[in-house]
């Protein structure tokens with residue numbers, strides 16, 4: 001039996017501070033011919049169109065509702081409408097986003113009736129901790145785990161805010177995507193020998209991440225989501241280390 005082909009495409013590697021030429025957080029994970037999307041930042045539609053994904057992508061997972069992680073959603077759905085997509089699209093996201101996003105699809109004239117955009121269904125599904133059930137198609141399983149991104153930060157008048165990270169598994173091989181976090185503590189338990197870690201670089205200590213990568217014998221660390229002022233510093237940091245990569249938009253990596 002052939003080994004499955006596992007690929008990650010870092011479509012958007014920017015952060016909450018937009019810069020020209022870098023998209024918001026958006027990553028395509030593929031195992032053989034099954035793709036899924038992790039976050040959907042600004043520029044997602046262009047990146048996915050170039051990869052021929054408007055009709056192939058059936059599932060996306062949103063870590064949390066900060067604009068950099070969701071702002072590409074509407075242009076992506078608009079593109080899918082324009083090409084005449086018919087297959088349903090599933091969007092897994094924190095529950096508090098579902099009703100507002102559904103309403104926005106109507107507001108921006110994409111949804112003609114609830115759940116329908118043109119000829120395709122858009123189904124929002126609330127994330128919960130644990131393995132996402134009923135993902136039987138394809139070779140990948142997805143597990144959502146709680147991120148501590150919002151732990152140090154409160155916004156008056158907003159009670160419920162959830163953030164998740166995701167562990168994707170295929171044939172015993174794992175890819176861990178942190179989304180945004182406050183500490184390494186929330187994802188250390190996900191790290192396993194041979195895993196690929198796709199790690200945000202804005203809110204945590206890079207050296208600490210590398211120590212964990214060595215401790216858990218990871219295959220590689222890919223840093224993304226860095227503050228633009230620290231971009232060159234991150235490139236130098238990664239160049240000096242084996243199996244540590246500073247992601248750029250459109251990069252393709254095996255995992």
Ligand SMILES: [Zn+2]
Pocket residue numbers: 015016025066068069180225
């Ligand atoms: Zn972010």
Ligand SMILES: [Zn+2]
Pocket residue numbers: 064066149180
């Ligand atoms: Zn965030």
